[in-house]
Amino acid sequence: MGQLVKQIIDDLAKPFLEDLKELPLWIKWTVIVITCAATIPLALIFRARTSFSDKPRIHFIQNMDNQPKYVSQEANALFLDGRAMRPRVEGTIPRNGMVNDTHLYMGVVDDAWATEYPSALTVDHAFLVRGQGRFNIYCSPCHGVGGFGDGLVHHRANQLVETGVNGTTWVAPKNLHEDVIKEQQVGELFNTITNGVRTMSAYASQITTQDRWAIVAYIKALQLSQDADPASVANADAIPRKSANEGSSE
Numbered sequence: 001m002g003q004l005v006k007q008i009i010d011d012l013a014k015p016f017l018e019d020l021k022e023l024p025l026w027i028k029w030t031v032i033v034i035t036c037a038a039t040i041p042l043a044l045i046f047r048a049r050t051s052f053s054d055k056p057r058i059h060f061i062q063n064m065d066n067q068p069k070y071v072s073q074e075a076n077a078l079f080l081d082g083r084a085m086r087p088r089v090e091g092t093i094p095r096n097g098m099v100n101d102t103h104l105y106m107g108v109v110d111d112a113w114a115t116e117y118p119s120a121l122t123v124d125h126a127f128l129v130r131g132q133g134r135f136n137i138y139c140s141p142c143h144g145v146g147g148f149g150d151g152l153v154h155h156r157a158n159q160l161v162e163t164g165v166n167g168t169t170w171v172a173p174k175n176l177h178e179d180v181i182k183e184q185q186v187g188e189l190f191n192t193i194t195n196g197v198r199t200m201s202a203y204a205s206q207i208t209t210q211d212r213w214a215i216v217a218y219i220k221a222l223q224l225s226q227d228a229d230p231a232s233v234a235n236a237d238a239i240p241r242k243s244a245n246e247g248s249s250e
C-alpha cells in the first residue's frame with residue numbers, strides 16, 4: 001500500500017517539482033510578492049472589523065464636512081493675546097445674567113437665607129402642582145417621589161456598588177424629611193437646587209428660576225405632609241387616620 005502511494009507521488013509530483021525548479025527566478029519572486037500582497041486586503045478588513053472609529057470608514061463625498069475652524073482653547077495668531085476664544089467685552093452682561101434681585105435669583109435677603117418666597121411669585125395651588133411636576137422629573141430619580149432619598153437611581157447605584165462594577169462609589173441622596181433639611185429656610189433649599197450641594201450637581205441651567213422656587217414650595221409641602229398638625233385641617237377628627245406605627249416612612 002505504502003509502496004503504491006509513493007509510486008503515485010513520484011509519478012505525479014516529481015515531474016511537477018522538477019518543472020518548478022526550472023522556472024525563471026523572476027517568476028518565482030513575482031508569485032511570492034503577489035501572495036504576500038494578497039494578505040493586505042484581508043488584514044485591512046480584519047482591522048476594520050475589530051477596531052472602533054467615530055468617522056466613516058470610507059469618506060468619498062466630503063460635502064462641507066471638513067472646514068477651517070477654531071475649537072476651544074486653540075491658539076489664533078490674529079489676536080494679540082494669541083487666544084482664539086475671546087474674553088467677554090468689558091461692561092457687557094449676558095441676557096438673564098443680571099442679578100439685581102438677590103431674593104429671587106439667589107435666595108438671599110440681607111446676607112441671610114430668605115425665609116419667605118420672593119414677592120414676584122404667588123404661592124398657590126397651581127404653583128405647587130407645577131413644583132410637584134418639576135420635582136418628579138428632576139429630583140425624584142434620586143430623592144424618590146416621596147422625598148425619602150429612595151429613588152430608582154439610588155437603588156441602581158447601590159446595586160452597582162455591591163457588584164463592584166467599574167469601581168462605582170455612591171453618596172446616598174439626602175432624605176428630605178430629615179430634621180436638618182426640614183429646618184432649612186426656603187432660600188437655602190433654593191440655593192441647593194440652583195448651585196448644587198457637595199456631590200449633588202446644580203440645576204440652574206435646566207430649571208428656570210420660577211420653577212426652582214416652585215420645587216422649593218413642593219418640598220415644603222412634602223415635609224408638611226409627613227407630620228402636619230391635625231389642628232391645621234378643618235374637621236380633622238372626622239378624617240380616618242393611620243395609627244402611629246402603621247406604615248413607616250422607610
Ligand code: HEC
Nearest residue numbers: 138139141142171172173174192193197198199200203215
Ligand atoms: C443624581 C441624583 C440627585 C438628583 C437628581 C437630585 N439630588 Fe439632591 N442630593 C443628591 C445627593 C447625592 C445629595 C447629598 C449630597 C452630599 O451629601 O454629598 C443630595 C442632597 C440634597 C439636599 C440636601 C442639601 C443639604 O443641605 O444637605 C437637598 C435639599 C436636595 N438634594 C434637593 C434636591 C432637589 C430639590 C432636586 C431636584 C431639583 C435634587 N435634589 C435632585 C442627589 C441628587
